[in-house]
Amino acid sequence: MTRYADKFDVLWAYNENVKPVPTIKLLIQPLVENCIYHGIKNKEGKGRIKIKISLKNNILILTLIDNGIRIDTQNLKEIKDKLDFDGEHSNHIGLFNTNKRLKLTYGNNYGLNINSKLRLGTIIYIRIPASHEE
DSSP: OGGGTTTEEEEEEEOGGGTTOOOOTTSSHHHHHHIIIIIITTSSSOEEEEEEEEEETTEEEEEEEEOSSOOOHHHHHHHHHHTTOOSOOSSSHHHHHHHHHHHHHHOTTOEEEEEEETTTEEEEEEEEESSOOO
């Protein structure tokens, strides 16, 4: 991230009640890298990544929002279709590996979802149980 130090800011938004909730290791880092590589590095002007974490009904909700160049409609559809595919991926590896790890750890009802809109950027949603037995 040092390479892009002046290219973007990261904003965190969370309440103290989320701090004790355990998650899998390296959950956010590959997704932030995706935001930078696929959304912000080719954007004109300064980028922004907002990471929101909240707890609702014993579900931890992580939301990563970037204001980068959005994912076009066709690519977004392909990404969404491949999120449930359990094979090898050559692009967006961090996104697919993170989703696979979430499903393996927490079950198929959990994982990530992605959306992208023109002039707004991309949003990644993650839902995981706040209490989980391994």
